[in-house]
Amino acid sequence: MYQYEQDKDNLLARLKRAEGQMKGIMRMVEEGRYCPDILQQVSAVTAAMDEVSLILLRSHINGCVKDAIEQHQGDETIEDLIAVVRKVIRR
Numbered sequence: 001m002y003q004y005e006q007d008k009d010n011l012l013a014r015l016k017r018a019e020g021q022m023k024g025i026m027r028m029v030e031e032g033r034y035c036p037d038i039l040q041q042v043s044a045v046t047a048a049m050d051e052v053s054l055i056l057l058r059s060h061i062n063g064c065v066k067d068a069i070e071q072h073q074g075d076e077t078i079e080d081l082i083a084v085v086r087k088v089i090r091r
Contacts, residue, residue: 003063007055014055018048053088060084 004011021044028038061081068077 002059004056004059007059011052011055014048014052018045018052021045021048057085057088 021041025038025041025045028041065074065077065081068074
């Protein structure tokens with residue numbers, strides 16, 4: 001079991017909300033809405049997904065990374081963590 005299982009309901013709620021926002025953005029584009037209004041919604045989805053990423057990163061650090069360090073296998077796991085963080089912050 002992964003650490004994020006404890007936050008599963010919260011994560012799913014956030015993802016469903018972001019999914020709804022994405023559908024709203026698609027409708028806005030279909031309807032030809034004002035660009036700044038669409039961009040504001042894109043920003044809201046981005047912030048929501050950033051929060052999901054932070055919850056998952058915290059879970060990964062508190063679970064997988066912590067366990068690997070305790071088992072003296074931390075070096076490789078820390079390198080993997082750095083690679084994951086790079087992917088998350090790269091845009």
